[in-house]
Amino acid sequence: MSTQQIPVVVLAGFLGSGKTTLLNHLLHTSRGSRIAVIVNDFGSIEIDAMTVAGQVGSTVSLGNGCLCCAVDAGELDVYLERLTRPSARMDIIIIEASGLAEPAELVRMILASDNPHIVYGGLVEVVDAAEFEATRERHPEVERHVGIADLVVLNKTDRLQGDQRARLTRSVTQLAGGAAVVTASYGRIDPELLFERRPVGERVGQLSFDDLRDEVSAAGQEPGEAEAARAAEAAGGPVSAREAHDHAEDSAHTHSAYESVAFTSDRPLDPRRFMSFLDSRPAGLYRIKGFADFGRNDPLNRYALHAVGRFLRFYPEPWASGARRLTQLVLIGSDIDTEAIGAELAACVAPAPSRAASSPAVSRSDIAEGPNRPDGEGVPGRTEHAVPDAGALHDAVPDDALGEETGSEDEVDGGRAMWGVLRYVQQAADPEEGEPGSEREPEPDQEPEREPAVS
């Protein structure tokens, strides 16, 4: 049996900080290293899992809430077992945590795993340079997350001016307490920063079992659990991940304040209505991600969508041939009226060409059969609101409530309907990842910068 242990790196960071972007950068620049990825989405539609560009069979998804609390730790063990089989020939396993996960819990799950083929490879914390100050005001615990990281990636520095960047780098470096801090744009870090990371001596990265005990009790863990971990450690035996995690249903985690809405529609969105929804989105709705189908307004492309705080971008990408044309969105926020958001989204669905032919945009069975996992019930600190029948909800909205300029599948509008969307499109200039190359943030009140690309 091979004695080589595969490092397991935890990739954490607040909602929208750029974890998936960094992961895709690593996958594109790994030069032959085989990277296994375990993705943990907060929303029930696994958007992150869909956007990670790993090798076939090397990406697995742990959906349904934050890995640190909600996912059955046994499921993680099963995936780790699968990914560490010699036939998989993996060099490194990266776990992308949900943007609301408690990183110390995740690290502890890895340390507690009794899989002999893995070794904890460090905690990488991605920080959104543009949002960090506001985020730490709302969630002071992010300072602690930075403090326990082995590597802090200060990402999105392209969105800061030189002096702001220097100030933030100083303050994050202080919080990082000696751990390396690298600045990055679009997560473009040197992969060697991760691939060479190994635990040194008794310590495991920045965190030892003792540190973790302290960290976790600071985060509200029951003391008995820490004792169990310490006792098991003293006895030389690992605590099973499940055992170690059973008491983690505390309320100190960031995600206890957040709720998510999952929206799926097999009828296209009306671009104007959707933009008006986005332009007036409530302040608490911090993160939106997914894919929008604008039907005949652009039959060739689906529009990947990312909103982080007030930041909004669309990334058109050609539909894969034979792909089912769906809009799939996950919306995450705190203090949000999930029912109202669901209804507003339903009202963004373009009317069917004729009422007689109209059918519900999403049936319950569509959701059950699709990539969704509407099994969020009982997840601690998290409420998942699927919008089960967007078509029916839409039909319940009076037409005059939808405004005059709604447009429809029949009224493609010479492309003008798409102008609002195109204001937030950035051309992919980076052949490496199809990411935006130049960074210019359109102001919401800015005029469209380019002619619409659709007819």
Ligand SMILES: Nc1nc2c(ncn2[C@@H]2O[C@H](COP(=O)(O)OP(=O)(O)OP(=O)(O)O)[C@@H](O)[C@H]2O)c(=O)[nH]1
């Ligand atoms: N300007 C700028 N945008 C970035 C950078 N890195 C990522 N983004 C954008 O930020 C948005 C969110 O990026 P993701 O990689 O999906 O963030 P995430 O941390 O995986 O998001 P969650 O999984 O929802 O927590 C996307 O629109 C990215 O293109 C960067 O360095 N600069």
